[in-house]
Amino acid sequence: MLRTSIAQGPAPTVYLAGEMDLDCADTLREAVNDAARGAQMVTLDFAGVEFIDSSGTGIFVRLALDLKSQGTPLVARNLSPAVRGVFDMLRVRELVGDEVFPD
Amino acid sequence: MTTAYEQSPAPASLQVYRYRAGADRVEAVIGTLEPGLPQEDLVAHAGEALERATFMCYAVSQPDDFVADELCFVPQGDRCDILSIRTNGWERHHGDHRRSLVEILNNLAAAVACGKLRILDTTEVTYVVAEGREMFGYEIKSTADLQRARESVDDVLQQAGIDDINRQRTILCISEAVTNMLLHGGGHGSMAVRRLGDRIRFVVADEGPGLSFLNWIEPPAKGGQASMGYGYKIILDYLDAVALHTRPGGTTLVLDRLTH
Numbered sequence: 001m002l003r004t005s006i007a008q009g010p011a012p013t014v015y016l017a018g019e020m021d022l023d024c025a026d027t028l029r030e031a032v033n034d035a036a037r038g039a040q041m042v043t044l045d046f047a048g049v050e051f052i053d054s055s056g057t058g059i060f061v062r063l064a065l066d067l068k069s070q071g072t073p074l075v076a077r078n079l080s081p082a083v084r085g086v087f088d089m090l091r092v093r094e095l096v097g098d099e100v101f102p103d
Numbered sequence: 104m105t106t107a108y109e110q111s112p113a114p115a116s117l118q119v120y121r122y123r124a125g126a127d128r129v130e131a132v133i134g135t136l137e138p139g140l141p142q143e144d145l146v147a148h149a150g151e152a153l154e155r156a157t158f159m160c161y162a163v164s165q166p167d168d169f170v171a172d173e174l175c176f177v178p179q180g181d182r183c184d185i186l187s188i189r190t191n192g193w194e195r196h197h198g199d200h201r202r203s204l205v206e207i208l209n210n211l212a213a214a215v216a217c218g219k220l221r222i223l224d225t226t227e228v229t230y231v232v233a234e235g236r237e238m239f240g241y242e243i244k245s246t247a248d249l250q251r252a253r254e255s256v257d258d259v260l261q262q263a264g265i266d267d268i269n270r271q272r273t274i275l276c277i278s279e280a281v282t283n284m285l286l287h288g289g290g291h292g293s294m295a296v297r298r299l300g301d302r303i304r305f306v307v308a309d310e311g312p313g314l315s316f317l318n319w320i321e322p323p324a325k326g327g328q329a330s331m332g333y334g335y336k337i338i339l340d341y342l343d344a345v346a347l348h349t350r351p352g353g354t355t356l357v358l359d360r361l362t363h
Contacts, residue, residue: 001250019253022282023246051253053278054334082271089337 003048004031011041017048020056032063036072047078057090064096076100117208119222120185122149129185132224133314133349137189139165140172149183152176158216160209173205175212184222186212214339221346228348228355232295232306240295243281243307252281252294256305259296263303263362272341273360279334280307280356287311288354302343302359310353 002024007013012035020028036042044060052060060076067074079087079101087093093101118134122145129136129145136142140163152159159176175186188208214220223231238259243252256277260270277294284292289311297304338345338358346357 019250021246021249021278022285023249051274051278053275053282054337055278055282086275089340 002027004028006031006035008035010039011043012036012039013043013045015045015048018050020049020052020060022053022055024056025059028059029063032067032074036067036070039072041073041075042067043075043077045078046076046080046083049080049083052083052086054086054090057086057092061092061095064100068097074100075102077103079103116189117211118187118189120145120187121222121224122146122153122183122185124150124153124181124183130224132184132222137172137187139170140187145174145185148174148176149178149185152178153181153183158212160212173208175208177212177216179215184215186215210339214345219339219345221344223346223348223355223357225348225350228346228357231346231357232308232355235297235299235304238296238298240293240306242291242293243284244291246285249278249281249285252277256296259303260360265360265362269360273358276338276341276358277305277307279337280305280358283334283356284309284311284354287314292353299359301363302361305358305360306355307358308353308355313351314347314349314354 002016002018002020004017004027005015007015014031014035016028018024032042032044064074064076116134118137119132120129120136121132122129127146128142129149148159148161156178158178161174161176163172163174165171171190173188173190177184177186186208188204190204211220215222221227239255241251241255242248253274256274257270260273265273281294284290284307288309292307292309292311295306295308297306338356342358343361344359346359348355
């Protein structure tokens with residue numbers, strides 16, 4: 001299960017905690033869309049993500065591309081080694097662009 | 104020509120045939136023998152691959168220019184598995200996509216050749232899913248069962264003393280296999296965990312429509328190439344051994360993690 005909380009502002013941060021799989025699509029999309037309303041950019045903080053699989057990754061990639069096309073860049077921070085490993089394997093950086101991972 | 108395109112059942116499909124040394128024909132293990140592939144040619148090539156103990160690939164163009172078969176012959180002792188993709192219609196005219204389909208076929212064939220992936224026929228699968236002792240099993244009905252599946256597998260792996268990296272990788276693979284079943288296997292099925300002498304075996308089974316090759320690949324991303332379905336790439340990379348049986352009445356995926 002994925003839990004989210006939002007620090008509002010012109011550049012809001014969405015804090016993610018728990019597990020990102022097929023089950024997290026609605027929760028994640030809702031939180032990010034909420035945060036993105038009127039925002040200049042959105043930060044996703046992965047510090048609390050304990051698990052991610054290819055479905056969770058796919059949902060993140062789609063969200064990042066959607067926001068980019070709407071002119072609201074998305075940035076991902078605090079990836080654990082496990083999340084980073086899955087993203088590397090699935091070549092997420094190539095799909096969404098280097099600018100999504102400023103760290 | 105438009106008709107040929109419209110009649111194409113799917114842009115690409117995967118078949119696996121099997122030849123046993125000395126037989127006079129090949130049999131279909133996944134899918135059915137494509138019309139236009141002559142038995143005698145398949146038997147001759149399979150015999151040659153076995154004799155030379157070498158992996159061989161061929162492309163066969165059908166008289167209808169819209170259809171081509173790519174074939175990989177993988178010798179395995181006294182039998183030869185033949186992995187085949189028939190590409191229909193538009194793939195022929197999209198070179199990159201077709202090349203990437205062939206690359207996926209080669210990757211699968213390589214996994215079979217090195218013993219990582221076993222294609223199971225109807226008889227073999229009943230034996231493989233009954234080996235060892237069942238520790239537990241349950242039904243998978245919805246995405247909420249993903250977490251439960253991962254947690255139960257985590258317990259088993261910890262008790263078996265699997266190191267952290269392999270434990271995380273195995274849990275990821277279970278998540279991928281169960282997700283594939285929910286998305287492509289009719290939406291529900293079962294998972295069983297079995298203990299064998301040197302390994303833990305996870306059997307993920309459904310009664311869905313059977314794996315279509317279209318479920319094995321991702322559509323080409325914008326400007327990119329098609330790739331093997333993420334889930335399957337992870338499963339083949341991260342587990343010690345994988346076995347697969349699929350037909351229109353269901354799919355069984357057998358995932359092994361060695362414990363020594």
